[in-house]
Amino acid sequence: MSSKFTIEEVSRHNVKNDCWIIVGDDVLDCTKWLSDHPGGGKTILQYAGKDATKQFNLLHEPGTIESAAPWVKIGKLVKGGSSSAPESSSPSSQQSFQTREQMMGRYSNSSEVPSPIKVDFSQPNNPISLLPIQPTHASETPSRNSGGTAAILPAARKLASFDVNEMISLIDGGPKKTKNRRFIESPTADFDFFDKIYWSTPEILREHVRLYLKIHESYWNTYRPTREEVAWMTRVTINKGSMMNHYGLFLPTLLTRASPRQVMEFLIRTLQMKIIGVYAQTELGHGSNVRGLQTTAHYDKKTEEFILNTPTLSSMKWWPGTLGKVGTHAVVYAQLILEGKEYGIHEFILQIRDSNHRPFPGIELGDLGPKLGDNANDTGFMRLENVRIPRDRMLSRYQQVSPDGKYMKSAGKANPRTHYMTMMIARGSMMRGAGDQLARAATVATRYSEVRKQGFTDSTQGISYKSKEKTILDHQIQAFRIFRQISRSYAFIFAGIWMSSKFGEWDKGDSNLASMKELASTSNGLKAMCTVMALEGIEDCRKCCGGNGYLMASGVATQAADYAWQCTAEGDFVILFLQTARYLIQRVRDIKKGDKVVGHFAYLNAIGEPGFSSQTAKIVEAKSADDFLDLDFLAELYRIRALSSLGAVSDDFEGLIAKGQTWDIAFNSCAVQLLEATKYHCMSFLVELFRGTVSEVKGGPCKEVLQKVGAFFAVSHLLDSNWAGVLDFQGMRFAQSASSILLTQLRNDAVPLVDAFDFPDRVLSSAIGRYDGNIYEALFESAKKSELNQMDPFLGYEDVLRPYLDLEFLKAGNAKRYPEPKTSKFGPSKL
Ligand SMILES: Cc1cc2nc3c(=O)[nH]c(=O)nc-3n(C[C@H](O)[C@H](O)[C@H](O)COP(=O)(O)OP(=O)(O)OC[C@H]3O[C@@H](n4cnc5c(N)ncnc54)[C@H](O)[C@@H]3O)c2cc1C
Incomplete structure (x- = not known):
């Protein structure tokens, strides 16, 4: 392949039946590849005649073209040609690729953020309050409607030895990052987390999924968030488990274990939440001992398919998050068996639910039931009975099974760097998460x-209940x-x-x-x-x-219960x-x-x-x-x-x-x-x-x-x-x-x-950890919302309690004394 093309030449091939693009210094003719591209033809077409290098690199691993469609390369780009085909700036279609700079660029010169609501980034902790409480007195004097605490936290803040905004940026890694973080967190502004305490489990799940999708749909589209950005998203979600598996486990497995072709098929859809991923490793009978897992994948060379089975009760998949109700695809860990010979644990991509979100025949799915906490996470079970999947659904970056059932190591050797990286990504994000969650609790407890x-303050004095008291x-x-x-x-x-x-x-x-x-x-x-x-x-x-x-x-x-897992x-x-x-x-x-x-x-x-x-x-x-x-x-x-x-x-x-x-x-x-x-x-x-x-x-x-x-x-x-x-x-x-x-x-x-941890009130969802310190008003407002306060008398009064009560005695009330009997069996009353 020795042809050379200028940018001008490439730019002329810019339609569906003549579609060239530039990736690095390669010129690709993608016309025939459009219909086969696992990410869809549209994603390529919007770069027809243009340089797609940046967007390509965001979404593909090195070596993807060579392994998936080497024949699309038709020549090299001649440097120095005039740039009549400038790099595309985020096209408007649904499938557009965007860089972080493009995303943030829209907002980089102002504190403006897109819908749903404007957030005041100049405040240390943007005070979007979930409870509309205005204390009637901002003084220290309590009254019937005021706890009298409104002045305390503002006064405490005046004593700071350092600048809180400076500390916020220091933790975030600079003011630009603080802005980026708050931008990512802003879609949560129209969610009232505080009311979650009155939600049922299905409502918690629904609202959590809604929130998680919302965080993505507004901004991320095909953009691949950095690890830090995923940590920021997690900081502000309702519970920490649900949907995180999609990003925290499914995506990394895909990126490190799938072949370039498999990455192409699943990556964009995963990033766009067009499919929802599950990481199905643990079984009812085995967790820590991964080598002891008993799910099997037998190869049938006649049909070139794997047959997946969880042959015993204890080998059913048990615990994977997002499996119970939400997920569409799972990475399933199973023992690979070729003609009776065991090859150890391998990963397989299995579509678990169809387009109506129903499990496929042979797949039994469900939720594990109420847990100690984190019930926004539909951790589930999965039984498999003779479920057939095509041969190319075994994740095959490092090994494959040939059509005739031979086990083959791929040319690319398992990279120990990738192994250590994957391990540390998961551990690192959990360490950061530990800090964030503890910081949330510490914010409430400190305020x-x-x-x-x-x-x-002085317990040696004759104490009146009006004496000065210590802050705890x-x-x-x-x-x-x-x-x-x-x-x-x-x-x-x-x-x-x-x-x-x-x-x-x-x-x-x-x-x-x-x-x-x-x-x-x-x-x-x-x-x-x-x-x-x-x-x-x-x-x-x-x-x-x-x-x-x-x-x-x-x-x-x-x-703590939500975090314990x-x-x-x-x-x-x-x-x-x-x-x-x-x-x-x-x-x-x-x-x-x-x-x-x-x-x-x-x-x-x-x-x-x-x-x-x-x-x-x-x-x-x-x-x-x-x-x-x-x-x-x-x-x-x-x-x-x-x-x-x-x-x-x-x-x-x-x-x-x-x-x-x-x-x-x-x-x-x-x-x-x-x-x-x-x-x-x-x-x-x-x-x-x-x-x-x-x-x-x-x-x-x-x-x-x-x-x-x-x-x-x-x-x-x-x-x-x-x-x-x-x-x-x-x-x-x-x-x-x-x-x-x-x-x-x-x-x-x-x-x-x-x-300086910069948790908005809506995320703290706390009556007692509010930024403004009006804790007593907030506690009372919350109590009024109790379900039990919405009906009087309580359910069960008539049939359960009333038959036992002394109704005559109760009728007398407080105003009128119940008449004393003149005599009793102990003689005349002396009162
Ligand atoms: C909320 C939640 C979400 C989860 N999400 C997922 C998911 O998405 N996907 C998934 O595949 N799994 C998931 N899991 C499963 C999780 O990875 C396992 O629970 C975990 O690996 C521990 O395995 P186990 O439960 O079988 O415990 P076991 O291995 O049975 O451990 C029980 C006890 O034995 C001890 N023990 C075991 N082996 C040893 C040893 N060699 N030496 C010393 N002590 C030992 C352990 O310390 C522990 O105290 C989730 C679990 C929870 C609670």
Whole structure:
């Protein structure tokens, strides 16, 4: 192929029966490919005669043309020709491709956002309020219709040591990103989440699907959102599970496991929500042990089809999100069997519902029923009985089955980079999600704790009920609990952002395989740690709100229940900790044999140094509480703590191996200790990431406050755990003092620090965590909406309660006393 064409020449071939396009420096004649293009002919036609490189690259993997339709390439583009065929700017058809710049460009010069509603981006937390409450008094004086709290949060915000808008951009990664995030979140503005507490399960599902589609339909079309943008979308959806599988699991599997041809067939439709994807791995009888799955895929070479079966009750697919009611296609994990020979687990794309959304014959689908929480997610079951699918429905980037039933490895070898990337994308987004969810709960608990008063300021005085009371955040123990969760939120968000930045570097190929492997293995433990700590933290935030935290109107009452699944899904937390432990114990073995580790794990090399003792890695001599205010000192302290634990468990493990135990038996015997050591390794990693993040912030009030938040994150965790052998008694006392100092220093920044998470009221759905602090009015308004308040007397009064009541006594009411009997069996009344 040696033909050369100018842009002018290409631009003349711009109609359906003569359609050329440019991709990179290739000229493609797509005329005959239009009808075969898996994404539809229209998508190509709108670039007829034009350069489609950018749009092509957004949606296709390298090598797609070569593998799907190599013959469309007819020549090369001659550079320097005049550009009579400019790159297309977003055509108006439904199938248009658009770049992020084009999307945002429409709004880049103003704070305008498209429908449904205008959002004021200049506010730290755009105050779109779900409850139309105007307090009658903005003063501290309560009355019958005012809680008298309206002035509290504005006053608290005036005491901030830093600029909240600056912190918001710092978390987002710059003002442009803040604008982008708020733009993505804006479609949620016309959803009243607050009322969800009165919705039935089918209504929650319907509204969630509506919301999720809405986020996409307005802006995304064929545009492929970045990982960060998907995280932002998730932040503002009602529950976190439903429909996320489509993006979080189905799409990545497609991109990493499907052949270029399969990608072409499914990718655009997936991005446009024309099909809804499900990730069907787990079975009723098997979850953590993926190799033990029992769904089968037998190949029938006569018809060139796979026959899918879940042959036993326990092999039915069980748990996949979006499977129960919403999904149209599933990636099904099944054992591949060719002429009786097993080839292990492979993935198959199966259409599960037809155009009327009914399951196909042989496919039985349903929802699992009410769960502890997250009921917007139609997690479901699927039984398969002799379901036939064409041969090309096995995901075949790395292997295929030939028409005559031979197993063939594809030319492209499985790329370990892709493997690690996929793993880390899922883990990284769950870490970020842990931070976001905890931040949501911390926002509610902090604002409530600032507004709520309980306990006299001076309890030694003769107390009148009119005496001055303390805001509950001024009780040290409450402050400790609240700041612990604020600091964890920051830590997890920063860790998630850092992981994403690593993907960015890796996307560019800027990393060696060894460091990818290290980070991927640690990301397992980090996902486990962040999700488990976030769950604990969300629940503690609820408890920090006392009785009102138990009301659904608090917005935090069921948040922990809605979140809890994240500790199990995508890898049970214990299994993930143990996977990191497996890697660590192996690295420590290598180090003991003389190997050196580089990068983030270099601290482990100390174990190989002469004189290292596992019992006392080093007693750290802290000189004063000030040491514990210093993030460098704290990061070093955590490294030593991790070394001490890993060294000790490694000694025990090696002892068992020396006694002749197998690797697996020795590992299992040390599992509890290993898990603890892995937690210290992960915690050390989080402290180090916090330290690293702060060190990159330019000097100023934001940096100063973050330094304190980071120190509190490390110190508050330290006070809960076992530091024997690393810190002596005096050291622990210094740590305790440091915690008190930090609480005092951070006190006035409590509300500003949570404002910087930038959750709109509509997403918090909380009467007690509102931006304006009018909590009592909001609680009362919400109570009035209770279903029970819509009818009097209650259902069942007539037939259940009334027959038991003393109606004569009740008739007397409060105004009139019931006449006393003159005499009773005890004699005349003395009253
Ligand atoms: C809300 C929700 C959504 C989900 N979504 C999906 C989805 O979309 N697609 C999908 O395919 N799956 C999904 N899952 C399933 C999820 O991935 C599994 O629940 C998870 O992998 C754990 O498997 P299991 O439930 O079989 O637990 P098991 O593996 O049976 O674990 C039970 C207990 O045994 C322990 N255990 C098991 N093996 C070991 C071991 N080797 N060493 C030590 N301890 C061990 C575990 O720590 C755990 O405490 C979802 C689950 C939930 C709760």
